Amino acid sequence: EAGVTQFPSHSVIEKGQTVTLRCDPISGHDNLYWYRRVMGKEIKFLLHFVKESKQDESGMPNNRFLAERTGGTYSTLKVQPAELEDSGVYFCASSRTGRNEQFFGPGTRLTVL
């Protein structure tokens, strides 16, 4: 089966611009997670969807970040407006309900200039 895919792989934008990251989970996985690693820091959880509902969004840093998962399939993470400190690698992961392991995508490297 295809793994978790993320688009784009890299994005370079200027401060104040808007960027939208996309994640396509493994087919049939109801759980979708967003994480990020900013420079020199640990990988941090952002939020968790179960189907189209936000189960846990405790890790979202501020209201410049908006995540959606319309229809319970793919998800988007929008950053508007982007700030310098948003630079980092954004990972998406998915899992099947009732299973323990999360499968991660390759990540999107975001650079805000």
Add this chain to the structure above:
Amino acid sequence: DAKTTQPPSMDCAEGRAANLPCNHSTISGNEYVYWYRQIHSQGPQYIIHGLKNNETNEMASLIITEDRKSSTLILPHATLRDTAVYYCIVRGFAGGTSYGKLTFGQGTILTVHP
């Protein structure tokens, strides 16, 4: 979720066993121990998990002490491709399966050399 402590780095010779320790002294009865790894420029990869019994799969073995306060991930025959950051993560569960976010620490940088 309970906090974990891992050594920042370890070395291992190719073909030898790599034994990666993890302390989780505040683990509670409903928390599993998970191991993930991140090979350079890739997303984290699930390796193995366990509750209280030792576990083995095609990638590794997980040894959990009887008091559950520490564990060891064993890669029986390390290869150069096993060079990665290894994360020990403790996570709660409900209904027999774990749920929710993973809390990553700094992990252990394992370097496998020829």
